[in-house]
Amino acid sequence: MTELIKLTAAELAEKIHSREVSAVEVTQAHLDRIAEVDDHIHAFLHVDTEGALAAAKAVDEGLADGKAPASPLAGVPLALKDVLTTEGVPTTCGSKTLEGWLPPYDATVTRKLREAGVVILGKTNMDEFAMGSSTENSAYGPTHNPWDHARIPGGSGGGSSASIAAFEAAIAIGTDTGGSIRQPGSVTGTVGVKPTYGGVSRYGLVAFSSSLDQAGPCARTVLDAALLHEVIAGYDPRDSTSIDAPVPPVVAAARQGANGDLKGVKVGVVKEFGGDGYQPGVLRSFQAAVEQLRALGADVVEVSCPNFVYALPAYYLIAPSECSSNLARFDAMRYGLRVADDGSHSAEEVMSLTREKGFGPEVKRRIMLGTYALSSGYYDAYYGSAQKVRTLITRDFEAAFEQVDVLVSPTTPTTAFKIGERVDDPMAMYLADLCTIPSNLAGNAAMSVPSGLSDEDGLPVGLQIMAPALADDRLYRVGAAYEAARDAAAGGALIHKVPELGGTK
Numbered sequence: 193m194t195e196l197i198k199l200t201a202a203e204l205a206e207k208i209h210s211r212e213v214s215a216v217e218v219t220q221a222h223l224d225r226i227a228e229v230d231d232h233i234h235a236f237l238h239v240d241t242e243g244a245l246a247a248a249k250a251v252d253e254g255l256a257d258g259k260a261p262a263s264p265l266a267g268v269p270l271a272l273k274d275v276l277t278t279e280g281v282p283t284t285c286g287s288k289t290l291e292g293w294l295p296p297y298d299a300t301v302t303r304k305l306r307e308a309g310v311v312i313l314g315k316t317n318m319d320e321f322a323m324g325s326s327t328e329n330s331a332y333g334p335t336h337n338p339w340d341h342a343r344i345p346g347g348s349g350g351g352s353s354a355s356i357a358a359f360e361a362a363i364a365i366g367t368d369t370g371g372s373i374r375q376p377g378s379v380t381g382t383v384g385v386k387p388t389y390g391g392v393s394r395y396g397l398v399a400f401s402s403s404l405d406q407a408g409p410c411a412r413t414v415l416d417a418a419l420l421h422e423v424i425a426g427y428d429p430r431d432s433t434s435i436d437a438p439v440p441p442v443v444a445a446a447r448q449g450a451n452g453d454l455k456g457v458k459v460g461v462v463k464e465f466g467g468d469g470y471q472p473g474v475l476r477s478f479q480a481a482v483e484q485l486r487a488l489g490a491d492v493v494e495v496s497c498p499n500f501v502y503a504l505p506a507y508y509l510i511a512p513s514e515c516s517s518n519l520a521r522f523d524a525m526r527y528g529l530r531v532a533d534d535g536s537h538s539a540e541e542v543m544s545l546t547r548e549k550g551f552g553p554e555v556k557r558r559i560m561l562g563t564y565a566l567s568s569g570y571y572d573a574y575y576g577s578a579q580k581v582r583t584l585i586t587r588d589f590e591a592a593f594e595q596v597d598v599l600v601s602p603t604t605p606t607t608a609f610k611i612g613e614r615v616d617d618p619m620a621m622y623l624a625d626l627c628t629i630p631s632n633l634a635g636n637a638a639m640s641v642p643s644g645l646s647d648e649d650g651l652p653v654g655l656q657i658m659a660p661a662l663a664d665d666r667l668y669r670v671g672a673a674y675e676a677a678r679d680a681a682a683g684g685a686l687i688h689k690v691p692e693l694g695g696t697k
């Protein structure tokens with residue numbers, strides 16, 4: 193029974209759909225696993241035992257009636273980042289501000305998961321309102337990395353990635369504004385994909401930075417990520433930035449890639465990412481991954497994207513500016529927390545005291561940065577300049593994709609750092625997203641796929657693959673080919689080396 197938790201989502205689905213095991217058994221095995229390990233990992237903020245078992249039972253009943261499964265992932269247990277609304281199920285965004293809030297509606301992603309028969313186990317821990325790279329900014333305490341409990345699982349979606357690395361869920365949903373799916377994927381040895389902006393609906397995704405936020409799949413294999421991507425993607429009239437175009441054929445691409453042939457695929461290594469500030473073990477793992485791509489037949493060249501070095505400062509003007517506006521809605525009048533509501537304070541005082549109490553230091557820092565950057569007299573110098581940089585970065589991508597099909601870089605400059613190591617140094621924390629931010633600014637698709645363990649500390653390293661907008665399938669083809677070669681060379685799937693399950697580092 194406990195072996196069930198080690199299967200991939202694709203394997204679980206096959207067993208459930210052929211009725212070799214029931215969805216209820218599979219769900220119960222994961223709930224048991226959560227009960228066993230989540231005190232140590234703290235991936236979940238809320239476990240919906242009843243809802244999960246009821247959803248699993250409905251899948252089993254449908255199959256028993258001879259109905260076809262609602263989707264290729266029907267019956268598979270999933271962990272959902274606590275920034276996506278779930279009707280009647282707590283949604284906190286890792287903030288005290290929303291403690292106890294029960295959303296009156298499902299996010300489109302949530303609805304699509306339910307319609308696909310995916311079993312939602314619960315809501316995962318995250319940096320408050322998705323601001324952070326370690327989950328230490330959660331108001332509910334940090335999540336621990338399953339590879340080393342003293343280390344961070346990345347952020348902001350550390351709970352989602354940790355939950356699959358610890359085999360508490362088969363698959364998970366994250367959101368990525370500047371790297372929040374890919375960086376946690378990288379440091380937990382799991383796959384994380386930021387789809388093309390507009391490829392997955394933002395309806396019901398509590399907004400941090402609306403022009404950057406994008407939900408996407410987290411999984412232990414590239415194929416599982418592709419299966420989940422197909423379930424959640426597609427046009428949604430409820431999101432004005434949703435793209436009315438067919439979903440790229442990501443599952444077919446993952447299957448094609450698994451055959452291992454990358455002949456004719458042109459891969460560009462981003463010249464600007466690497467060198468000083470990068471952990472040598474990360475760079476060695478990256479070089480080995482690039483050699484592996486070459487061995488699979490890819491044509492590898494170096495490509496310069498000169499404006500990528502300005503992506504981080506541009507992001508830290510654009511994202512806080514949008515957040516200062518988006519978070520104005522938490523005004524003590526409509527949702528969640530309200531303090532000083534004793535009749536002796538003005539409405540303004542109630543708002544101000546509530547926001548003082550409800551938001552943590554990183555959220556306050558960004559609201560202040562953003563308010564300043566948008567204020568009259570400074571707008572052109574800060575926000576305006578950042579928007580120009582954003583255009584230059586998009587042009588760098590366009591020029592690069594005239595030469596190559598995909599770009600590659602390390603996902604993040606270091607392996608998982610220790611809990612506490614960067615909490616007092618926002619700049620060091622921000623640097624975790626150095627390589628991931630350009631794809632958000634341009635609205636392109638990008639993936640992190642594990643490239644093995646660093647030879648320095650035995651911790652997971654991620655290879656980032658970047659593709660043009662609406663060419664998400666390229667990520668899956670290259671990622672699946674690389675993954676198959678990596679596992680063949682290592683004699684087994686990397687994730688099974690996670691020490692928490694008795695493997696070796």
Ligand SMILES: NC(=O)C[C@H](N)C(=O)O
Nearest residue numbers: 322323324369370371372
């Ligand atoms: N939300 C994200 O994608 C994470 C990024 N590290 C940030 O703090 O903004």
